[in-house]
Amino acid sequence: MTSNAQFVEWAVVDSAIGPLLLAATGQGLVNVVFHAHEPVRDRAVRALGTRFGTEPAPAVPGRPGPLEEPIRQVGAYFEGRLRAFTLPLDWSLASGFNRQVLRELATGVPYGSVVGYGDLASRVGEPKAAQAVGVAMGANPLPVVVPCHRVVESHGGLGGFGGGLETKRRLLALEGVLPEPLF
Template sequence: MTSTDRTSRTGPVDLAFAPHLTAIEPGALHRLRSALAETATREGVLDIAYRIVDSPVGQLLLAATDRGLVRVAYEREDHDAVLQQLAERLSPRILEAPARLGSAAAQLDEYFAGRRRGFDVPLDLSLSAGFRRTVIQHLEGIPFGVTESYTEVARAVGNPKAVRAVGTACATNPLPVVVPCHRVLRSDGSLGGYIGGLEAKSALLALEAAP
């Protein structure tokens, strides 16, 4: 996989800074956005940096705060809508700043190339709370190539009857791939649901099952 930024992107949040950027040639637009991100970072007015990368399971939006990676979104989630949600829930001060997501993008490259079995980037779990955060924290510990059932996860987090709530937590996981909710299956071994779609879930499990 090669991580590439969509320099022609004109999301609803970053254009709040400069609504006429769509008329600029893509290369110049990329340089302008980079300069804007650097200035915003230096002035302390950039709260959320984002970057879009290509992957074998489609384009992924990566977003990070100063605390760490806060969102990984599949294209089917609608990246513009995801950015708008981040603006509403965390901060409207969002800019495309690829350099800030360099480590996360590189580690995803390695993962999809079969050279990485776990991620070593700081995470910001601000988008998860209560029981959902408890489930997310458990999911972080499911090893590469290992699967658990929704029932097993419910038991592991101390609430055996909360199988449906575990499913909801997985379905709303703000950090798919990095926090591996794809490793959670139904008790009969079938896939269950997945925020990125069942094709993506199958692809991730196949990648991790490869020798």
């Protein structure tokens, strides 16, 4: 273990959009990964180990730890009982412009609303940076909690989404922005 190593704990939780990997450090929730079936989970855990210089540890169910509250809040969100996450976040997997945009998204685009890529760029003082906002959304290490699913195209299209467009549709339907699929 290197001298700058940090403790990282992870768990996979079931959700309405499939398994999510949640990872936390002593600073807070650091990563949310979609479609966390075994190969995706293993890649994500290895990447966290490389980034933080430590072997991430699986959370122990029933034992207090840094994932206890994130797991509770993510569950409440998918049950429709939580509209705003109140978790400490570890922003170490985002930097520069991306971090600035993601922080604005986390605090300035509430549950049940959407914002355009260009509008979000303007909010952070870079009105011509709509494409860069799209890149920031694709690099979001904390999807769902930092709601990149709420960023849409100015003409009403969904835009892209790292978790897939069906996942984006389902998250927006959960928040009442889109109708629930008929089947």
